[in-house]
Amino acid sequence: MWTGIFYALAAGLMWGLVFVSPLLLPEYPAALQSVGRYLAFGVIALPLGWMDRRALRMLTRADWLEAAKLSAVGGLLYYLCLASAIQLAGAPLPTMIIGTLPVVIAITANLRDAHRDGRLPWLSLAPSLVFIALGIACVNRAELAALDQPSSADLWRYARGALLATGAVACWTWYPLRNADWLRCHPDRSPRTWATAQGLAMLPLALCGYGLLWSLMKVNGNPFAMPFGPHPWRFIGLMAAIGLFASWLGSLCWNAASQRLPTALAGQLIVFETLAALSYAFVLRGHPPGTLTLTGVGLLVAGVAWAVRIRPRPVELTVE
Template structure:
């Protein structure tokens, strides 16, 4: 875990050097609060989900993934309604489906299937097969994906500090897996 923390610190030091001076200190404070809340949620979820699934060996991972998706659908609809109210007040987006509705719906269906349902199905399967403490460490790959998206969006390669941090993140997970395997 210390290796993972060092990796996150290095990558974030690289990102902090790229901060946008046009943003206020309040923006960064709120962003930090939301990020910490997300870390709490993504620490709690894999541990709780793993324990819950291990207590119910008869429940299929796919069934649980579908149940989770159906339970979150009303929340997604509420979020979409809130976004609609926001965009109506602030403009800037052709709500609810954008300028190209077919493309938007197709992309949302693809994301819903791949990221939400398939991702949850595979995560539930991993939660059943691996110890909860190890599953929690594997969430680091979501952090790595976020960094990859940021670099792609910027159209730039990560600097040496970020690359060392990424290597430490991956190395920390490998060390965690080896510790659980006893090697």
Template structure:
């Protein structure tokens, strides 16, 4: 259990970095950040693939089809939605909408498990989920109030609303991903977490390169202003894409795969709050401000929700 918790924490710390990239590269389209990140992920995955080529060669066609589907939905579609939402609505609110994932995934996972080994009684699951949900609402309420009071705010209400809608699309994509990914790993214990992370990176590469090519053609035909492919600040763009491609994509996926093998999916889902908390920390550091009391109260509730969730599932984990 401790191994699973530490791996989930490490994955959350890595994934929190991706919420800052759209703010650091605000003049880049969200779709370019997604394609750039995952092209970097795929290129970086070539190195461990070479070192792990014997185990990579044992993956079946079914394994590669699963990796391709997981990469498309959980990587490209999810991050394109997230990056676009952050640019439209700023980091904290999309962060906290994505932060509903612990509740949404736990409910979906527990519901789909039926009466299986991973299922838990709703009366036991409800307290931790309720605490996490209240924490999310606390932070969301604070961010909405800040938006209304901010003088000269550059984001219109329509942009803010559109960002929220797109963030909800990201929630849907990443609700599907961890449930399917965890169950595939548990059904195929011969696949190591590192091999599966590398396989997803390799599956992502052709998708990302195809997306980059398609977007470049679209810009050419439509006369878009974006300086394809590396934009107005190529060194910053390439450096940041390589950083999050290595840390958030490959290492984060490896740690999450490891956690998926050790913890029930409904508990694992609640541990996504580590990503939310990390993203909030990085966002406030980037802003150069401290969170208010309401945000701090929400953060405390999120942490308490995790503690309750761990205690709920403790009897199920060897």
């Protein structure tokens, strides 16, 4: 279990990087950042796939179709919603909404996977969920208080960012549950191979998306300097770094965690991504978080620490 928790922590630290790119590339469309990130992921997966070609040959057509679905929803669509939300509402609000994932996934997994993983008792799980929810509320309140007499346009922009962040939560509630299903059904398969397979499945999707976006910009007369925008080396460097660390290596660590932990517990450990993203956001701001924000972070950590102590109980099957 502790090995699984370590892998989940490593995945969270790397996934927190995806909140940085929209802040460093504010003039780049969110759609371009999404397809750019996963195009880089697919290119990085090519040599990795060659080294792992024997294991990849064992994947069936159904496995590749599943990898493509996971890549499309948990990759392209998720990051499109997230990057758009960050550009509209800033980093803290989307980070906090994404921070509800541990609660949403834990509840969903406890309802659907109890017979497979065992049930985390609701009474034992409740304090952890309450701590996490209160922590998210504290940080969100601190960020909302920072808004100084916003106009209706600002509030509408903020609301659209919140809505898109909620869409990202829906994508990433579906992804880890579906991904864990495949990994549990294939315990003999390497998490590294499955992460590489998702990258390879992503490549044609990202290429098509990049070409479609470029064509639409030309048709609409958009003056944006395609293919790499006004800061090509910054864009390429960020996409390559996020593609390697957040997409491939982060997926590898998360797959390893998913094979070792009950899904309800693994879902709560996504809180590490929230903590990492908040840390990176405040580093970019150049000042430390306030007391209310630190209180919220403390509550998040307390919730995770409480959840780690819980052991799943087998569910007795009733025989008619």
